[in-house]
Amino acid sequence: MFASSPAAFLMMLLLAGTSATARTCPPPGEAEGRCIELAAEGANEVPEVQISPGQPTTFRFDSDVRADRMTLENREHFELAPGKRLITLEPSEKMRGAKPSTVTVCFADDAVPACASFRLIVHPAIGERRVEIFRHARSVDSVQAELRKTREENSELRAEIQRLRAERDRPEGLIGLFASGLVGEAGIPSQSITKRITKRITKRESNILLPRTVTTFRAPGRIAIGLWLENPDAAKSWIPHGAVLVGPRGDVLDATFWPAEPLPSGALRRIWLEVMAPDARTEGTFTLKLWEADGQRTFVIGNVTFPALTVGPGL
Missing domain, CATH: 2.60.40.770 (Immunoglobulin-like)
Structure with a gap:
């Protein structure tokens, strides 16, 4: 179960209110616990996090999250303590042997990725106690501009592919030049x-x-x-x-x-x-x-x- 002392609760509030800029995960072996990076380009990816009945797992975010928009499958089988930057969950014994659940958390600002989902894998004895979440946020306008540029580049590439295919179907040499219309009788x-x-x-x-x-x-x-x-x-x-x-x-x-x-x-x-x-x-x-x-x-x-x-x- 969760620590219920006033000192522990105060520490959680202090940690939740600490501002942090976007960071990157340290090299393997140097991180304390698990570290996950969220990028706008990989918004559809769902990282897996291992949990275990009776053991609390704490997610620590570097951006404020909205507790009212958080969803958790099999919510009735978890002890849950949501905060602005700390979310702690502990599966009950009823989750032992259960299928994976998904928890989804949405962020308080208007940047992307707007939300993040994690696939909770139940292990009988070992659970990850701390998971650091580093979010590389981008504005919606920036992402839309990049998408427009990508669509334009893809359109140009498709036109180039069609041109190359058309040229491939024509004969080579002088006959090919006449057939393509690049050369006339003059x-x-x-x-x-x-x-x-x-x-x-x-x-x-x-x-x-x-x-x-x-x-x-x-x-x-x-x-x-x-x-x-x-x-x-x-x-x-x-x-x-x-x-x-x-x-x-x-x-x-x-x-x-x-x-x-x-x-x-x-x-x-x-x-x-x-x-x-x-x-x-x-x-x-x-x-x-x-x-x-x-x-x-x-x-x-x-x-x-x-x-x-x-x-x-x-x-």
């Missing part, structure tokens, strides 16, 4: 910016690479850039990490590039970039940005334009 529209007309593009003085030739291409729903780049650094290779195109209204379009390997010192190599976007978003003048992983050495050129689609079969 070929892929392109325009080349050679050293003789470098006034077409703008370059930053801080550029780590030298552009020798810039060629742009267009196909339905996508654009591409072929760059002959030289690395004048005599001591260090340049490793591409990311690339974007910035449109005339500040729109940022992520670009994929190939090959993603170091450009050695003094070497000249062609790098290809591609952007998939509706044709309306790829009209006008763009700025191309390439950078390394640390963002210190960049390559930026402006006034990049793309040819118009040829009117005709397949385009």
Whole structure:
């Protein structure tokens, strides 16, 4: 049964009123009793707690709970002492050999997880005497924002999977290009910016690479850039990490590039970039940005334009 002395009861009240920030469980072997962490992502998980007839088990929470919203299966077979942060329960002898019960506790604030359930497993002789509950609370707005972002990412992934499946069902090589509609009888529209007309593009003085030739291409729903780049650094290779195109209204379009390997010192190599976007978003003048992983050495050129689609079969 529970200790009923005034000193013990006062200690329970003091512990119940103690504020605590969200913590993590200590390494195994260092915790005094059982330790359970609650996260918003695992709100549907139900941890198991071992109890035994005649032995009290105390749950100690780091967040206030609502005693009026607590539910306990087979409540008539338990001695129960609910508090703001301490909940102690003791199964009677009638629970010996009984099936597991579930206790559910809800928290007093509006954060998530809003409630937590524990599966009570009856052991004939050994019960866990103390269970620490550390709750990693998050606001509802934060969780909803993350769910929206996840749904958007899943939608994009599904669209990409459908595109890959559609491409897989088409023939490869030149026949595949014609079948996909990327190439028509007139070929892929392109325009080349050679050293003789470098006034077409703008370059930053801080550029780590030298552009020798810039060629742009267009196909339905996508654009591409072929760059002959030289690395004048005599001591260090340049490793591409990311690339974007910035449109005339500040729109940022992520670009994929190939090959993603170091450009050695003094070497000249062609790098290809591609952007998939509706044709309306790829009209006008763009700025191309390439950078390394640390963002210190960049390559930026402006006034990049793309040819118009040829009117005709397949385009």
